[in-house]
Amino acid sequence: MQRYRRSRRSVVSWNLMIAGCARYGRDDMAVWFLEGMVGEGEVAPDDGTLAAVLPACGRTGNVGAGRWAHEYARKTGLLESTVHVANALVDMYCKCGDVASAREVFKGMRQRSVVSWNTMITGFSLNGHGVEGIELFQEMQRQGMEPNAVTFLGVLGCCVHAGAVEVGRDIFQSMQLEHGIEPAIEHYGRMVDLLGRSGLLEEAHALIQEIPMKPNAAIWGALLSACRAHAGLGIAEVALKELINLEPWNSGNYVLLANLYAETGRWEEAGEVRRLMRTMSVNKAPGQSLIEEARFQSINACQ
The missing domain is CATH 1.25.40 (Serine Threonine Protein Phosphatase 5, Tetratricopeptide repeat)
Known part of the structure; x- marks a missing residue:
């Protein structure tokens, strides 16, 4: 032109x-x-x-x-x-x-839509400000703004970061009972993550079994990570079998279980997991680091 x-x-x-x-x-x-x-x-x-x-x-x-x-x-x-x-x-x-600049812009808005509230709540969740996100969700309700499915996804993420199990349970139950919103697979995933991080592995596993749709790899992965943090070997083995069926190429699942075995002194089982990786030709994914400079960003992969 x-x-x-x-x-x-x-x-x-x-x-x-x-x-x-x-x-x-x-x-x-x-x-x-x-x-x-x-x-x-x-x-x-x-x-x-x-x-x-x-x-x-x-x-x-x-x-x-x-x-x-x-x-x-x-x-x-x-x-x-x-x-x-x-x-x-x-x-x-x-x-x-x-987050401070985001909060400043949000507070200065003369008019707010449900997207405005969702963006700020999700932003709190993204940056680990769980308590602030829960408080903002409560303020949203006090002002009469009706939440939607995205709102609940964001505030449940805030509950995960805050470790607010009881609050998360109440919010999750209110989705359908008070607001008529059917939980999606992502909402169940947040609840599994919340329960798992709090050490409630049996409850998290039971919730997965109650999900009306087929659990995806993200849900089983969240449960597996929680098992590593709380030494839940039995449930971890169940989660890994499901993950291998869903994504046999993902090296992170094998590494998590191998590390869990190693941390509990079960070196033979840890070696078997590593051998299974080699048998299935699964390579460990390289780590990544992000470096921001004045005018550009570069991603360096390190083996």
């Missing part, structure tokens, strides 16, 4: 490129297009621009570009006039680990 001068780039042109890159996993390029749009200076970003680029900033951890978008939204009035821009800012800050 620029080379042949056939048509002038509009804000729609830029927004389509930014949103398209973000949608198909090219978050770095989405931010690059925003920089190009601002640098060219012919078209000003609008609410659609910010709503498209802020999720990309959050996924890449590019808090610098996100803060620029925040300041731009504040100066142009988009922050106060458009709820979805404020929601996107809260989400971006939470994903970048800046």
Whole structure:
């Protein structure tokens, strides 16, 4: 469009490129297009621009570009006039680990939708602020905002981080009894994680057996991790058999059980798990580290 001068780039042109890159996993390029749009200076970003680029900033951890978008939204009035821009800012800050800035944006919102509440509660859960997330959920109810399935997924995650078993039980039961929301597999997974981390392995196992749909690998994996933390060998072996059937290629399941055997002095069983990995040609996945620099991020894999 620029080379042949056939048509002038509009804000729609830029927004389509930014949103398209973000949608198909090219978050770095989405931010690059925003920089190009601002640098060219012919078209000003609008609410659609910010709503498209802020999720990309959050996924890449590019808090610098996100803060620029925040300041731009504040100066142009988009922050106060458009709820979805404020929601996107809260989400971006939470994903970048800046909970204080996310809370500040949330508190400054004149109007809040259920998405606003969900984003902040989920952000608390994402960053391990379980108590704050539970308190915000209670405030949401006091203000008469009806929660949805996403709300319950977020607040149950907060209960996991806070170790609030009784609160989690009450919230989980209220989903269907008080709000008419049928728990999905993800909600059951959060409850299994909550019970397992609290050492209630038998109750967590019993809950899995009561799930109306087929338990997935995430649920069995949560139970297996809990068994390692609380030395539940019997249930761990059950969980591993289920995981091998669901994802025999996942090395993490074998490593967890082998470490559990080793920590309890059962070296022969630990060796058998390692031999089983070799027999099934399962290789241990390499670890990863994320390093953020001034203008870019790089991921280094270490064997």
